[in-house]
Amino acid sequence: xxxxxxxxxxxxxxxxxxxxxxxxxxxxxxxxxxxxxxxxxxxxxxxxxxxxxxxxxxxxxxxxxxxxxxxxxxxxxxxxxxxxxxxxxxxxxxxxxxxxxxxxxxxxxxxxxxxxxxxxxxxxxxxxxxxxxxxx
Amino acid sequence: xxxxxxxxxxxxxxxxxxxxxxxxxxxxxxxxxxxxxxxxxxxxxxxxxxxxxxxxxxxxxxxxxxxxxxxxxxxxxxxxxxxxxxxxxxxxxxxxxxxxxxxxxxxxxxxxxxxxxxxxxxxxxxxxxxxxxxxxxxxxxxxxxxxxxxxxxxxxxxxxxxxxxxxxxxxxxxxxxxxxxxxxxxxxxxxxxxxxxxxxxxxxxxxxxxxxxxx
Numbered sequence: 416x417x418x419x420x421x422x423x424x425x426x427x428x429x430x431x432x433x434x435x436x437x438x439x440x441x442x443x444x445x446x447x448x449x450x451x452x453x454x455x456x457x458x459x460x461x462x463x464x465x466x467x468x469x470x471x472x473x474x475x476x477x478x479x480x481x482x483x484x485x486x487x488x489x490x491x492x493x494x495x496x497x498x499x500x501x502x503x504x505x506x507x508x509x510x511x512x513x514x515x516x517x518x519x520x521x522x523x524x525x526x527x528x529x530x531x532x533x534x535x536x537x538x539x540x541x542x543x544x545x546x547x548x549x550x551x
Numbered sequence: 552x553x554x555x556x557x558x559x560x561x562x563x564x565x566x567x568x569x570x571x572x573x574x575x576x577x578x579x580x581x582x583x584x585x586x587x588x589x590x591x592x593x594x595x596x597x598x599x600x601x602x603x604x605x606x607x608x609x610x611x612x613x614x615x616x617x618x619x620x621x622x623x624x625x626x627x628x629x630x631x632x633x634x635x636x637x638x639x640x641x642x643x644x645x646x647x648x649x650x651x652x653x654x655x656x657x658x659x660x661x662x663x664x665x666x667x668x669x670x671x672x673x674x675x676x677x678x679x680x681x682x683x684x685x686x687x688x689x690x691x692x693x694x695x696x697x698x699x700x701x702x703x704x705x706x707x708x709x710x711x712x713x714x715x716x717x718x719x720x721x722x723x724x725x726x727x728x729x730x731x732x733x734x735x736x737x738x739x740x741x742x743x744x745x746x747x748x749x750x751x752x753x754x755x756x757x758x759x760x761x762x763x764x765x766x
Contacts, residue, residue, distance in 0.1 A: 437739070439652050444645035451638055455756075459631050462761045469765045480757040484750055491641055491746040499588045506588075510595040514602045521606040 437493045447490025454483040590740045594747050597710075601751050604706055608699040608759065616694035621763025624689055626680070630760045633676045634752065637711075640669035641749045648742050656730050659738075663722050666745070670715045677708050700759065707755055710748050717741055 458476040461467060467475065488494045496504050612621075647662035681701070684690065691701035721741060725734055 439645065439648040441649055444642055444649070448638070448642040448645075451641070455634055455638060455753075458757060458761055459627065459634075462764055463627050473762060473765060476757050476761050480753050483753050487641075487746060487750050487753070491645065491749065492743060499591070502588050503591050506592050506595050510598050513599060517599065517602045518606050518609070521603075522609050525610040 437498070439493075443490050443493075447486055450486045450490070451483060454479050454486065586736055587739060587743075590743060594743060597747070598751075601703075601706070601754075604699075604703040605754060605758065608703050611695040611699040612759075612763065614695045616696075618694040618697065619687075619689050621696070621700075621759070622766065624684060624687075625760050625764050627760065627764060629676065629680060630756055633673055634756050636669050636673040636676070637749055637752050640666045640673070641746055643669060644742055644745050648738065651730055651735060651738055654730055656725065659730070660722060660725060663718060663725075667715055667718045667722075670711055670718070674708060674711055674715070677704070681705075703759065704755060707748065707751055710751075714741070714745055714748060717744070 458479045461472050461475060466472070494503065494507065498504070643662050643666045647659045647666060650656075650658035650662055684697075689697055691698050718741060721734070721737055724737070728734055
């Protein structure tokens with residue numbers, strides 16, 4: 416979808432049609448892919464090889480996942496603050512805020528509910544007793 | 552900005568404006584990237600669906616009800632292979648976009664086909680995993696951990712399935728209409744969708760499989 420091509424094809428495209436369209440480049444995809452492979456292989460290696468102790472591993476692989484998401488966003492989803500006149504980024508930020516509320520909110524609420532309901536639950540408590548102290 | 556100027560000049564033209572108006576087609580113009588922004592907002596809403604499934608998994612993921620745990624069930628080499636399928640399919644989709652950009656229809660179709668096959672491999676392996684689990688008596692009704700697991704991973708799998716259906720449909724449209732503006736826009740949307748699924752999978756393999764295997 417580059418600017419020089421579409422003059423002939425369609426009568427409504429007048430150059431500006433693709434003014435801020437994404438330019439797909441081999442270089443971007445290659446960099447993204449190489450980084451993604453590295454960022455995927457290391458967490459698998461850490462877990463499968465028991466390299467670090469579990470709590471440390473948990474922390475490290477979370478970090479790797481976070482970095483890999485950013486890599487995918489930049490190199491594969493072509494995110495930047497200018498795409499779609501900034502609205503893309505706005506929608507993303509709004510989603511991240513909502514995501515943070517949904518995730519942290521439900522985990523926090525459920526953790527406390529589980530903990531507070533434990534004593535009076537009788538049989539049900541026995542069933543869930545595996546889980547509650549393992550909660551993140 | 553340029554659109555507004557064009558509109559103004561067409562209006563100011565007044566008497567002689569008819570010609571200019573028909574030349575610029577300003578009023579009827581399809582918003583430049585309305586489709587892409589709209590599709591992005593759809594993806595963000597999809598993100599929230601996955602967020603609630605992840606939240607469910609975070610809450611229920613360690614309630615085994617005396618049944619098997621993730622550490623006993625998950626087969627990490629298999630998950631690694633599946634991750635590789637999805638990751639490679641991301642870059643092959645990238646090759647398809649690059650080929651489409653340089654107006655090479657044949658090569659774009661080829662890379663789309665490769666992407667579809669990799670997606671099908673991913674789904675096949677996931678189906679195999681699900682069938683194995685259900686066979687071992689670790690189906691979605693065994694414990695709340697497994698319910699949450701099947702909902703989350705199954706929803707992602709369904710997305711991949713629909714992505715493949717879309718991809719095949721798009722290949723037929725490309726074969727019929729070539730690399731038209733509309734088809735390029737459709738490809739750009741599917742590209743976003745496909746890469747987005749890859750992003751969701753990063754969380755799945757990290758939080759479900761890798762962390763589930765850790766003690």
